[in-house]
Amino acid sequence: MALFNLKINGKTYKADVDANTPLLWVLRDHLDLVGTKYGCGMAMCGACTVHVNGEATRSCVVPVSNVSNATITTVEGLSETGTHPVQEAWDEVDVPQCGYCQAGQMMTASALLAKNANPSDKEIEEAMVGNICRCGTYHRIHDAVKLAAAKMKK
Amino acid sequence: MSTNQSRRDFFKTSATAAGGLVLGFGWFSSEAFEPGVLTKAAADTIDFNAYLAIAPSGIITIYSPNPEIGQGIKTAFPIIVAEELDADWSKVKVEQSPLDTKKFERQLTGGSGAIRHSWERLRKAGATARAMLMEAAAKKWSVPVSECSTSKGFVVHSSGKKLSYGELATDAAQITPPTTVKLKDKSNFTLIGTSVKGVDSKAILTGKNLFGIDYKREGMLNAMIQRPPAFGLKLKSFDATEAKKMPGITDVVSFGNKVAIVGKTTWEVMQARKAVKIEWEKEKDLESSADHDRIFKEMLNSTTATVHRKDGDVEAAFKNAYKVIEAEYQCPFLPHSPMEPMNFFAHFKGDSIEMAGPSQTPQNAQNQIAKMFNMAPEKVSIELTRMGGGFGRRLNTDYAVEAAELSSIIKAPVKVTWSREDDTKGGIYRPAVRYRFKASIDKAGNITGYMLHGAGMNAGNATRPDNFPVGAIENTLIQSNDHKSPITTGPWRAPITNFLAYAEQAFLDEVAMAGGKDPIQLRMELLEKAQKSPIGKLTYEPERFREVIKLAAEKAGWGKKKKGVYQGFSVYFSHASYVAQIAEMANVKGKPVLKKVYAAVDCGIVINESSAQNQVYGAIVDGLGHAMYGNLTFKDGAPQQDNFNKYRLIRYNEVPDIEVHFVKNGIDPTGLGEPALPPTGGAIANAIFKTTGKRLYNQPFAEQGATLG
Numbered sequence: 001m002a003l004f005n006l007k008i009n010g011k012t013y014k015a016d017v018d019a020n021t022p023l024l025w026v027l028r029d030h031l032d033l034v035g036t037k038y039g040c041g042m043a044m045c046g047a048c049t050v051h052v053n054g055e056a057t058r059s060c061v062v063p064v065s066n067v068s069n070a071t072i073t074t075v076e077g078l079s080e081t082g083t084h085p086v087q088e089a090w091d092e093v094d095v096p097q098c099g100y101c102q103a104g105q106m107m108t109a110s111a112l113l114a115k116n117a118n119p120s121d122k123e124i125e126e127a128m129v130g131n132i133c134r135c136g137t138y139h140r141i142h143d144a145v146k147l148a149a150a151k152m153k154k
Numbered sequence: 155m156s157t158n159q160s161r162r163d164f165f166k167t168s169a170t171a172a173g174g175l176v177l178g179f180g181w182f183s184s185e186a187f188e189p190g191v192l193t194k195a196a197a198d199t200i201d202f203n204a205y206l207a208i209a210p211s212g213i214i215t216i217y218s219p220n221p222e223i224g225q226g227i228k229t230a231f232p233i234i235v236a237e238e239l240d241a242d243w244s245k246v247k248v249e250q251s252p253l254d255t256k257k258f259e260r261q262l263t264g265g266s267g268a269i270r271h272s273w274e275r276l277r278k279a280g281a282t283a284r285a286m287l288m289e290a291a292a293k294k295w296s297v298p299v300s301e302c303s304t305s306k307g308f309v310v311h312s313s314g315k316k317l318s319y320g321e322l323a324t325d326a327a328q329i330t331p332p333t334t335v336k337l338k339d340k341s342n343f344t345l346i347g348t349s350v351k352g353v354d355s356k357a358i359l360t361g362k363n364l365f366g367i368d369y370k371r372e373g374m375l376n377a378m379i380q381r382p383p384a385f386g387l388k389l390k391s392f393d394a395t396e397a398k399k400m401p402g403i404t405d406v407v408s409f410g411n412k413v414a415i416v417g418k419t420t421w422e423v424m425q426a427r428k429a430v431k432i433e434w435e436k437e438k439d440l441e442s443s444a445d446h447d448r449i450f451k452e453m454l455n456s457t458t459a460t461v462h463r464k465d466g467d468v469e470a471a472f473k474n475a476y477k478v479i480e481a482e483y484q485c486p487f488l489p490h491s492p493m494e495p496m497n498f499f500a501h502f503k504g505d506s507i508e509m510a511g512p513s514q515t516p517q518n519a520q521n522q523i524a525k526m527f528n529m530a531p532e533k534v535s536i537e538l539t540r541m542g543g544g545f546g547r548r549l550n551t552d553y554a555v556e557a558a559e560l561s562s563i564i565k566a567p568v569k570v571t572w573s574r575e576d577d578t579k580g581g582i583y584r585p586a587v588r589y590r591f592k593a594s595i596d597k598a599g600n601i602t603g604y605m606l607h608g609a610g611m612n613a614g615n616a617t618r619p620d621n622f623p624v625g626a627i628e629n630t631l632i633q634s635n636d637h638k639s640p641i642t643t644g645p646w647r648a649p650i651t652n653f654l655a656y657a658e659q660a661f662l663d664e665v666a667m668a669g670g671k672d673p674i675q676l677r678m679e680l681l682e683k684a685q686k687s688p689i690g691k692l693t694y695e696p697e698r699f700r701e702v703i704k705l706a707a708e709k710a711g712w713g714k715k716k717k718g719v720y721q722g723f724s725v726y727f728s729h730a731s732y733v734a735q736i737a738e739m740a741n742v743k744g745k746p747v748l749k750k751v752y753a754a755v756d757c758g759i760v761i762n763e764s765s766a767q768n769q770v771y772g773a774i775v776d777g778l779g780h781a782m783y784g785n786l787t788f789k790d791g792a793p794q795q796d797n798f799n800k801y802r803l804i805r806y807n808e809v810p811d812i813e814v815h816f817v818k819n820g821i822d823p824t825g826l827g828e829p830a831l832p833p834t835g836g837a838i839a840n841a842i843f844k845t846t847g848k849r850l851y852n853q854p855f856a857e858q859g860a861t862l863g
């Protein structure tokens with residue numbers, strides 16, 4: 001066990017956990033940030049995506065000791081009330097079906113848009129291909145990424 | 155679960171905890187309405203019936219009884235109530251009801267039946283409250299009710315004066331509910347048929363704890379369970395000495411051929427699980443995929459098939475045929491792979507138990523758990539969480555029952571979470587099936603005889619004996635065999651038809667070709683025949699069938715030469731809805747590449763356009779993804795795929811353009827969660843044939859050279 005001070009969503013959280021514990025389970029079990037989801041535990045589905053220093057990162061395979069000094073953003077930190085352009089776009093396009101994958105989808109999309117305000121379809125595809133949506137909302141995810149990009153330009 | 159009509163319109167009155175009057179519909183049972191169950195509603199909220207309450211502030215709470223799995227029911231049900239109430243949707247808030255068998259009937263998600271089943275009663279719930287509000291206003295104004303109308307949350311008098319529903323709620327609740335109530339003319343719907351965003355969207359998009367896996371309670375432990383790694387094995391012994399010493403671990407216990415590892419956090423439990431040494435022993439046959447191949451052959455050659463339907467004399471038809479066409483189609487076992495793995499919370503308290511989690515059939519879970527503990531069902535409470543998909547998996551209650559049992563053993567509140575590997579290897583699969591078809595045609599290409607023989611692995615009856623083209627052919631024989639396999643199976647989105655539709659629709663294409671007919675022409679002729687002179691029992695309406703076919707053909711420009719575009723057609727009737735699809739492919743260096751899918755859907759009245767579109771897109775993507783990639787294979791009883799690195803799901807870059815059209819016919823709504831899936835495999839297989847000249851008889855297609863995107 002070791003004590004970690006984690007910078008998440010602009011706050012500092014303390015977690016006394018084994019250094020190998022994946023960030024995903026620290027968020028979910030210790031810090032009550034359950035918006036980040038478990039889907040596969042092996043970086044294959046994207047449900048657990050968070051930002052680590054602005055990079056879309058699969059938190060299920062990142063030991064907490066690797067991110068002890070990093071700036072971490074989870075879906076709860078995009079905005080608490082849903083006012084981030086990506087959240088707004090996801091709402092307007094009415095993307096979710098079951099909704100389970102969508103936090104991860106939005107985290108991947110928001111990391112992309114933060115770096116590339118005007119991504120091509122190919123660039124969107126390259127970013128989003130790592131996120132599975134079992135309900136098949138891919139068309140709407142595409143539309144929502146486009147809409148979010150447009151919103152961010154304003 | 156049928157509803158007694160006389161009870162359905164029976165009203166009951168009782169006092170609320172808050173002191174106001176509650177009017178409860180006793181529609182769903184003869185039991186009294188129990189106030190105070192829906193404790194989450196504001197204290198000053200006045201319940202009008204099981205479905206809705208109005209607060210003096212004007213906020214309308216609509217209770218949604220059925221579990222939400224992503225099919226949009228939690229939004230669709232309230233839309234129907236709000237429509238008849240004439241509520242202002244922006245003032246409506248929706249709450250998920252817990253399992254309450256006294257108040258609600260059919261609190262389940264499955265069979266695309268929720269809307270179909272509840273349409274009438276939801277409308278009545280809204281309309282009755284509206285009538286009471288109008289009467290209360292008329293009394294207040296001392297005018298005849300006939301001079302009153304409603305609009306967006308107000309009762310309006312012909313003079314122009316108006317009162318909001320909130321202002322009227324207290325008085326309206328005193329009114330004796332009318333025994334009969336006039337429902338809106340469908341042409342006056344203002345909310346039904348529009349696009350309404352999912353009521354949970356905001357919570358989903360801000361990461362709130364909605365799902366079972368997010369569930370937490372004070373003092374709750376976390377558990378994972380090691381189940382037999384192969385079907386046919388049972389627990390021999392285990393040694394948890396090391397595991398028990400590991401940090402955070404509170405217990406390692408075994409029950410029912412499983413070993414449960416219990417501890418403070420999920421990760422600690424996952425680590426300790428690896429340290430438990432378990433020995434398994436053989437209990438039943440350990441089947442491999444190669445065995446299944448042999449067993450299929452034996453079943454299809456057996457003379458002991460169960461006959462499900464027989465019209466005329468199919469053998470005579472085959473004997474006198476101009477041509478006989480024969481083919482076999484096969485599909486593998488499939489896991490459901492919902493994004494949220496199985497999980498359930500349980501807190502056993504001796505003479506009662508509290509449960510919470512994602513279930514498509516909470517009532518079944520309640521009954522089974524009650525039985526296990528020898529308790530009355532009321533002693534088992536179940537809170538319904540949102541479900542991260544299910545696709546039929548959560549119709550089985552194994553994972554809830556198991557959590558209940560574990561809680562009773564360790565005497566603590568516990569949440570059992572399945573890893574992805576557990577979820578994929580845990581069984582209750584879509585059964586593997588092989589079909590043999592045989593059809594005879596005359597010189598003109600008309601079908602004279604039709605035989606379907608289904609062979610399933612724990613599939614029960616792998617056929618749907620009354621499905622089209624049955625009913626349009628004089629001589630038919632539909633029969634099946636089933637193999638009792640240790641591999642467990644269960645419903646998978648559009649049970650049986652998720653593959654049968656592909657096989658039937660592909661085979662019909664083969665028959666059309668053999669008879670020199672256009673595939674759509676052949677189906678239209680058969681449907682015309684079924685309409686004019688049906689053979690035996692007809693379970694589908696040929697006219698509605700033909701309408702979706704025409705719509706799809708028109709939208710996709712069927713038969714109009716488009717350069718480099720190869721089209722495949724398919725149509726299916728399931729869950730009371732009709733869906734036609736046309737897949738378009740290109741030939742890219744000899745490989746068939748899917749470009750677009752057109753869908754024409756008749757599900758009667760569309761409740762929520764946005765959600766309905768989403769469902770159809772999703773069902774097509776689902777049908778496509780599993781037809782292309784889905785394959786669970788076995789070696790000595792053990793599933794060979796356990797996570798998304800080996801079990802491939804369709805991804806973002808692999809979906810084609812999709813264009814969806816709904817038939818607008820004003821017919822009462824039918825199913826939508828499933829019906830758009832069955833036709834997809836057939837449309838694609840038929841388009842692949844057009845593109846390459848190669849007929850695919852087995853799924854998954856990707857293993858036979860087809861590619862996407």
Ligand code: FES
Pocket residue numbers: 037038039040041042043044045046047048049058059060061
């Ligand atoms: S849970 Fe991390 S990628 Fe699937």
Ligand code: FES
Pocket residue numbers: 096097098099100101102132133134135136137224493542543
């Ligand atoms: S919305 Fe259900 S998995 Fe994406």
